[in-house]
Amino acid sequence: MDLSKILSISGKNGLYKLINQGKTNFIVESLEDGKRMPAFSHDGISTLDNIAIFTDTEDMPLEKVFQSIFKHLDGAPIEGVIGDSEKMKQLFETVLPDYDKERVYVSNIKKVFSWYNLLIKHNLIDLEEKEEPTEGEEQASE
Numbered sequence: 001m002d003l004s005k006i007l008s009i010s011g012k013n014g015l016y017k018l019i020n021q022g023k024t025n026f027i028v029e030s031l032e033d034g035k036r037m038p039a040f041s042h043d044g045i046s047t048l049d050n051i052a053i054f055t056d057t058e059d060m061p062l063e064k065v066f067q068s069i070f071k072h073l074d075g076a077p078i079e080g081v082i083g084d085s086e087k088m089k090q091l092f093e094t095v096l097p098d099y100d101k102e103r104v105y106v107s108n109i110k111k112v113f114s115w116y117n118l119l120i121k122h123n124l125i126d127l128e129e130k131e132e133p134t135e136g137e138e139q140a141s142e
Helices: 062-072 085-095 106-121 135-141
Strands: 006-009 016-021 026-030 036-039 045-047
Touching: 006 026, 062 085, 062 106, 085 106
Parallel strands: none
Antiparallel strands: 006 016, 006 045, 016 026, 026 036
């Protein structure tokens, strides 16, 4: 799964796919309705591969959280818990038992679940691990 081209934009609902990048802006496409629009760096753009969830040990990349949810639900969307704080916390604790309960708020969990459902709808979640290039591969590509 490549989350480097999937964006979250502050102040806007949903997720966006990076279509093109210009000198001063990005062209993005909404995953919800397919509409394209410009986005600017001052809009608070984050790629999903740069987002992590606080845990008691080390931060968990969002990709691994999505994969954990995917495995737990056998690839099904999340239904019946979004909007119910206690059920969302219970499900989140099931898929990520050591999440930091003081720093991860219900609003964060709701956003993760909403994003997961959107990614599932567009078949953008898979269980393949991203392979880190080894030292020899890095040198060969330079």
